[in-house]
Amino acid sequence: MTGPRDGRDDAQRDAVERDDAAAGARRVPWIVGVSGASGTPYAASVLRGLLAADLPVDLVLSRAARLTLLDETGIAWRDGAGAWPAALAGWLGTSLAGVARPDRGTVTGQLDRLVRVHGAENLAAQPSSGSYPTRGMIVVPASTASIAGIALGLSKDLLQRAADVTLKEGRRLVVVPREMPFTGATLRHLLALHDAGAVVAAASPGFYAGAADAQALVDFVAGRVLDAAGVPNSLFRRWVGELGAARTDRPRPGTVDDTPHGERRIHGGRGENGEHGQNGEHRQNDANAGTVPRLGGPGD
Numbered sequence: 001m002t003g004p005r006d007g008r009d010d011a012q013r014d015a016v017e018r019d020d021a022a023a024g025a026r027r028v029p030w031i032v033g034v035s036g037a038s039g040t041p042y043a044a045s046v047l048r049g050l051l052a053a054d055l056p057v058d059l060v061l062s063r064a065a066r067l068t069l070l071d072e073t074g075i076a077w078r079d080g081a082g083a084w085p086a087a088l089a090g091w092l093g094t095s096l097a098g099v100a101r102p103d104r105g106t107v108t109g110q111l112d113r114l115v116r117v118h119g120a121e122n123l124a125a126q127p128s129s130g131s132y133p134t135r136g137m138i139v140v141p142a143s144t145a146s147i148a149g150i151a152l153g154l155s156k157d158l159l160q161r162a163a164d165v166t167l168k169e170g171r172r173l174v175v176v177p178r179e180m181p182f183t184g185a186t187l188r189h190l191l192a193l194h195d196a197g198a199v200v201a202a203a204s205p206g207f208y209a210g211a212a213d214a215q216a217l218v219d220f221v222a223g224r225v226l227d228a229a230g231v232p233n234s235l236f237r238r239w240v241g242e243l244g245a246a247r248t249d250r251p252r253p254g255t256v257d258d259t260p261h262g263e264r265r266i267h268g269g270r271g272e273n274g275e276h277g278q279n280g281e282h283r284q285n286d287a288n289a290g291t292v293p294r295l296g297g298p299g300d
């Protein structure tokens with residue numbers, strides 16, 4: 001299938017292709033589909049993880065995703081070549097708390113080299129065809145509408161068509177639903193996706209990795225999504241086979257450490273690494289105080 005494939009003009013497209021040729025490798029991207037479910041921070045974290053792994057990305061935002069992005073970040077998304085780079089840099093370069101991230105420059109520098117954006121209405125774009133080589137696709141977050149559309153093969157827009165193509169070509173498809181509770185219909189659609197070979201990886205953070213803030217919980221989900229896709233990442237602290245290790249390893253209040261993205265965090269917040277008593281003194285949790293038994297592991 002041929003046709004307009006992204007929001008870039010010819011000169012920008014030529015520049016990207018020259019870069020690809022200079023790299024001496026055929027560009028084989030991950031497709032990332034962002035649908036209109038709540039959870040745009042999950043998409044941002046997955047995108048940062050892919051860029052950190054130096055992997056090319058073809059990005060498709062559904063029309064509804066523009067509403068959730070606007071609602072959750074204040075960013076007005078447009079697919080045009082003159083608009084999306086700044087919007088994406090702002091989105092990926094800002095933490096969940098709305099603070100500019102220290103790795104902003106690194107992320108921004110990678111966008112032009114690694115990312116292509118396709119309009120969701122552009123069914124002639126490359127990901128519409130199985131002849132366009134890709135590593136697979138991640139739909140994050142996945143709305144119940146996109147889950148239904150992919151499960152039923154509706155291909156109502158490029159996101160759903162690209163997911164359908166990913167399945168029919170036997171490539172890895174990871175779908176990240178956020179909804180709760182689920183209707184019976186959504187559960188049946190998720191089972192259909194599972195049976196068709198997709199990985200259903202719910203946006204369901206684990207609490208064993210010692211997350212001290214909401215961004216760390218988001219990064220946990222994104223890291224497990226990238227695990228499901230087979231993409232190496234260090235977005236979260238992995239289970240080391242020791243109960244409580246994530247809490248005992250946490251920096252003590254008042255210290256500073258670096259996140260997986262190089263973000264500096266100052267510790268000392270309420271609820272971190274123990275509890276604060278009525279007089280403001282810091283109490284270690286019991287499990288931190290003594291020897292921690294080695295028992296089983298978490299389920300995931």
Ligand SMILES: Cc1cc2nc3c(=O)[nH]c(=O)nc-3n(C[C@H](O)[C@H](O)[C@H](O)COP(=O)(O)O)c2cc1C
Nearest residue numbers: 035036037038062064065067068071143144145146
């Ligand atoms: C602010 C906002 C939040 C939404 N959150 C969800 C959600 O968490 N899950 C969901 O399935 N739909 C959610 N929706 C509704 C979807 O956007 C809607 O079903 C839309 O048709 C999905 O289309 P898409 O799959 O093409 O992106 C939300 C809509 C808005 C405006």
